[in-house]
Amino acid sequence: MSYQNPIPDYQLLADRKQEYMKYESSQKLTWCEGCGNFGIQKALERALVLEGITTNNVLMCFDIGCHGNGSDKIAGIGGYTLHGLHGRIISAAAGAALANPRIKVVAEAGDGGTFSEGPGHLIHAVRSNYPMLFILHNNENYGLTTGQASAMTRKGYPMNGSPDGVGAEPINACDFVLGLKPSFVARAFSNDVSHMTDVLRAGLRHNGFAFVEVLQTCPTYNKATPEPWYWDKLRPVDQIKGYDASNLKMAREAAQDMDKEIKVGVLYQDKNSVNFLERLPGRKGIKTALVDEVKAFDIAKLIGPYR
Amino acid sequence: MSRTVLKVAGESGMGLLSVGHIVAKMLRGMGFYVHSDREYPSLIKGGSSNMQIDFGPSPIRCLSKETDLVIALDREGLVEYLDTIKEGGVLVHGFERHHLIKDLQEKAAKRHIHLLYLPAHSIAHELGGGELMVNMVLLGLMWRVLGFQLKPLEEAITEQFAKKPKLLEIDLKCVRAGYEAKGVEIPAYKIPVPKSKPDQILIDGNMGVALGAIKAGVRAYYAYPMSPSSSILTYLANFSHETGMVVKQAEDEITAAQMAVGSMHMGTRALVATSGGGYDLMTETVSMAGMIECPLVVVLCQRPGPATGLPTWTSQGDLQMAIHSAHGEFAKIVLAASDPKSCYELTQQALNLAERFQAPVVPLSEKQVCESQVMVNLEEGEAIAIERGLVTAPKELAALKSADRFRHTENGVSKRWIPGSAPAGYYANSDEHREDGVLTEAADEAKAMMEKRMRKVEAIREALPDSVVFGPKKADISFVGWGSSKGVALDAIEACAEKGIKVNYLHFDYLWPLRDEAFRKFHKANPNIHMLENNFQGQLAELLEGKTGLKFKGRFLKYDGRPFYLEEVVEYAEKNK
Numbered sequence: 001m002s003y004q005n006p007i008p009d010y011q012l013l014a015d016r017k018q019e020y021m022k023y024e025s026s027q028k029l030t031w032c033e034g035c036g037n038f039g040i041q042k043a044l045e046r047a048l049v050l051e052g053i054t055t056n057n058v059l060m061c062f063d064i065g066c067h068g069n070g071s072d073k074i075a076g077i078g079g080y081t082l083h084g085l086h087g088r089i090i091s092a093a094a095g096a097a098l099a100n101p102r103i104k105v106v107a108e109a110g111d112g113g114t115f116s117e118g119p120g121h122l123i124h125a126v127r128s129n130y131p132m133l134f135i136l137h138n139n140e141n142y143g144l145t146t147g148q149a150s151a152m153t154r155k156g157y158p159m160n161g162s163p164d165g166v167g168a169e170p171i172n173a174c175d176f177v178l179g180l181k182p183s184f185v186a187r188a189f190s191n192d193v194s195h196m197t198d199v200l201r202a203g204l205r206h207n208g209f210a211f212v213e214v215l216q217t218c219p220t221y222n223k224a225t226p227e228p229w230y231w232d233k234l235r236p237v238d239q240i241k242g243y244d245a246s247n248l249k250m251a252r253e254a255a256q257d258m259d260k261e262i263k264v265g266v267l268y269q270d271k272n273s274v275n276f277l278e279r280l281p282g283r284k285g286i287k288t289a290l291v292d293e294v295k296a297f298d299i300a301k302l303i304g305p306y307r
Numbered sequence: 308m309s310r311t312v313l314k315v316a317g318e319s320g321m322g323l324l325s326v327g328h329i330v331a332k333m334l335r336g337m338g339f340y341v342h343s344d345r346e347y348p349s350l351i352k353g354g355s356s357n358m359q360i361d362f363g364p365s366p367i368r369c370l371s372k373e374t375d376l377v378i379a380l381d382r383e384g385l386v387e388y389l390d391t392i393k394e395g396g397v398l399v400h401g402f403e404r405h406h407l408i409k410d411l412q413e414k415a416a417k418r419h420i421h422l423l424y425l426p427a428h429s430i431a432h433e434l435g436g437g438e439l440m441v442n443m444v445l446l447g448l449m450w451r452v453l454g455f456q457l458k459p460l461e462e463a464i465t466e467q468f469a470k471k472p473k474l475l476e477i478d479l480k481c482v483r484a485g486y487e488a489k490g491v492e493i494p495a496y497k498i499p500v501p502k503s504k505p506d507q508i509l510i511d512g513n514m515g516v517a518l519g520a521i522k523a524g525v526r527a528y529y530a531y532p533m534s535p536s537s538s539i540l541t542y543l544a545n546f547s548h549e550t551g552m553v554v555k556q557a558e559d560e561i562t563a564a565q566m567a568v569g570s571m572h573m574g575t576r577a578l579v580a581t582s583g584g585g586y587d588l589m590t591e592t593v594s595m596a597g598m599i600e601c602p603l604v605v606v607l608c609q610r611p612g613p614a615t616g617l618p619t620w621t622s623q624g625d626l627q628m629a630i631h632s633a634h635g636e637f638a639k640i641v642l643a644a645s646d647p648k649s650c651y652e653l654t655q656q657a658l659n660l661a662e663r664f665q666a667p668v669v670p671l672s673e674k675q676v677c678e679s680q681v682m683v684n685l686e687e688g689e690a691i692a693i694e695r696g697l698v699t700a701p702k703e704l705a706a707l708k709s710a711d712r713f714r715h716t717e718n719g720v721s722k723r724w725i726p727g728s729a730p731a732g733y734y735a736n737s738d739e740h741r742e743d744g745v746l747t748e749a750a751d752e753a754k755a756m757m758e759k760r761m762r763k764v765e766a767i768r769e770a771l772p773d774s775v776v777f778g779p780k781k782a783d784i785s786f787v788g789w790g791s792s793k794g795v796a797l798d799a800i801e802a803c804a805e806k807g808i809k810v811n812y813l814h815f816d817y818l819w820p821l822r823d824e825a826f827r828k829f830h831k832a833n834p835n836i837h838m839l840e841n842n843f844q845g846q847l848a849e850l851l852e853g854k855t856g857l858k859f860k861g862r863f864l865k866y867d868g869r870p871f872y873l874e875e876v877v878e879y880a881e882k883n884k
Binding site: 061124 | 508509510518522526546549550553555565566570571572575576577592595599685695725731734735736737740744745
């Protein structure tokens with residue numbers, strides 16, 4: 001195994017135990033044994049706590065799919081979650097993020113919802129650079145509907161509804177997004193909670209649309225890439241000499257390989273990213289958020305020219 | 308009640324709109340009531356279009372079928388519109404040689420129509436304006452026919468083209484040449500100019516929606532362009548530097564609706580507008596808003612369907628679609644605007660209702676309402692206060708529990724608070740859920756939650772205003788309608804009164820949940836009752852008959868993309884009184 005866990009911020013996490021416990025829930029988790037969702041939920045909770053974001057200051061938005069079945073099983077004390085429609089959560093989350101930038105918005109969706117039902121939302125969220133973190137749960141299949149092929153399913157593997165396997169090439173999520181001139185693209189592995197925590201923390205800190213692909217194990221339906229398949233193939237980019245995460249071309253090159261040496265970590269970040277709201281000329285100099293501004297506006301000036 | 312009807316006809320792109328707008332503005336400035344609309348194909352250049360202006364000394368709420376005056380900018384305008392001109396009317400044009408000119412002259416002579424020709428094309432070319440300024444020459448001529456002063460027209464043109472000084476000079480020369488009307492025998496055509504000027508503005512329905520949204524504190528507008536809703540996006544975007552509103556052209560209608568739900572969920576006010584096809588795409592989101600009890604307002608600007616239909620024409624064909632839209636059973640509110648003022652007011656009411664009842668609201672509009680320019684006074688009447696139904700008092704916020712969010716209450720409305728504003732959080736879950744939003748598939752919990760949500764239907768019905776009677780309590784013939792039917796019905800009441808026919812009209816602003824008390828009373832008092840609807844089936848008639856068992860004597864339905872014209876309704880009343 002060429003891959004070493006980075007050392008996490010144990011002490012800080014211990015200091016913030018009270019806040020961390022609020023992310024726990026009394027609801028029973030319903031994921032399969034060995035599901036990558038456990039790790040992703042854990043890493044997200046830790047990342048939020050380590051970034052000083054309490055349950056009361058985050059809106060967690062979930063698509064439909066196995067990951068979404070955890071929507072009411074997180075942030076049990078003081079938390080706000082939104083469990084939306086299949087393929088559409090990015091847009092709902094974006095609307096929420098624009099309304100109140102003081103509340104961190106995190107959206108999660110699977111590979112089915114994101115790359116079959118709703119790629120348009122992803123494309124334009126990247127272009128628009130809405131201030132939010134998006135986590136792609138890529139388990140390379142439709143788990144909740146019992147193992148059909150997704151746009152990420154590897155070519156030739158028999159799946160429910162595609163007994164002869166899929167003839168089409170899978171989409172490479174990070175490469176796809178990097179082609180859109182994004183401001184933040186990262187990749188992590190669902191079973192490496194510590195590394196994923198760091199990646200998610202970087203995503204939470206990013207000013208703009210942070211896209212994080214999590215390669216997620218699915219022991220029930222994804223036989224092509226089970227957990228052991230990943231471990232010796234992962235290569236964190238921060239361990240690659242001369243890797244420059246501000247270099248889009250280098251990131252696109254790094255994102256390519258999904259078979260032999262899979263690059264993980266923050267593949268690309270524009271540290272000077274300007275988010276959607278900051279780009280709007282009509283909002284220049286306005287310090288309040290849209291949630292603070294709901295009041296009757298005097299239209300007298302606007303109708304002047306129509307008199 | 309005397310009105311004059313002026314039509315500017317030509318191909319799209321020939322400058323008929325600028326002529327139309329200048330004339331409408333001038334007439335309004337002179338103290339006339341003005342009502343104008345344009346008919347145009349779904350093209351940017353080419354294709355026959357026209358702009359019609361009805362004007363007169365008293366309020367004008369609809370368009371007429373026949374015209375008094377036509378400015379024909381193209382050959383089609385000359386040939387096609389002659390038959391729409393009343394006896395004694397005027398048509399100005401610039402075609403010396405037209406293969407049909409003899410026929411047209413004979414036709415005009417028979418009906419005493421003045422066919423006025425001025426070599427507008429050669430005049431425009433000689434003055435350096437080319438084809439684009441033919442409109443100015445003919446405008447000048449028409450202005451002369453109307454018997455109005457040239458100077459105010461010159462001033463209006465100067466204002467309109469102030470940013471193009473070189474062209475302005477030629478524009479003015481062309482207008483003067485037209486007004487001089489060398490060699491043209493000007494018919495005696497006298498229109499008395501009103502002595503006072505009404506304190507009203509001339510706007511279209513979409514501007515009414517935009518201003519209503521601004522007034523109601525909408526802070527985010529999301530839309531995908533679709534006729535006839537598109538100009539709401541234009542208006543709000545152009546106002547955004549003054550309002551600070553986030554105006555986002557989304558990548559599709561699903562996105563627009565989803566972003567609105569996200570923004571509303573987070574606690575601000577958002578708005579979406581579209582037309583039928585776009586609304587179809589939004590319906591899953593409407594259903595979601597019903598489930599998570601999130602306020603959502605989607606303005607549905609109707610045009611004739613099915614499918615792409617007649618994209619630039621009018622219809623009231625989506626009432627039942629709106630009422631029954633989206634899967635599952637949940638409380639939904641449907642309203643319908645009838646003119647720019649009601650667009651302004653109902654947009655505000657829609658946002659209040661959406662927040663008070665935590666439900667999706669669909670204010671209907673229609674091309675005829677969206678784009679007709681009508682004179683209104685928005686400030687008249689009582690201001691509509693913003694009602695949000697949110698928990699905001701610090702003490703109350705501190706005492707909230709997660710289960711308050713979807714608590715089973717008597718009227719089905721539970722407490723709602725802005726995420727982050729209270730120590731207690733909650734889950735907004737599109738899956739069936741318990742009072743705190745946690746998923747459940749238990750039969751008793753699912754049943755109880757469905758009943759809680761559906762209790763809102765009756766609470767809303769009680770809160771909505773009933774339909775309203777216009778005209779006398781009892782009449783020879785009675786109409787019932789919604790949307791743009793109101794304008795034509797009100798004008799028909801006046802026009803019929805002049806003919807000694809008593810007409811009254813029952814109007815629905817609030818359509819769903821349907822209230823029928825006023826209808827029952829109206830029906831009882833007025834047995835000769837007829838539906839006036841711009842659709843094939845008589846959709847409101849079906850709803851009312853189905854709910855009350857009372858029948859209409861007749862249904863006056865129109866589904867050719869055109870609105871009801873005044874003459875048609877008067878004629879129908881005469882026949883069926």
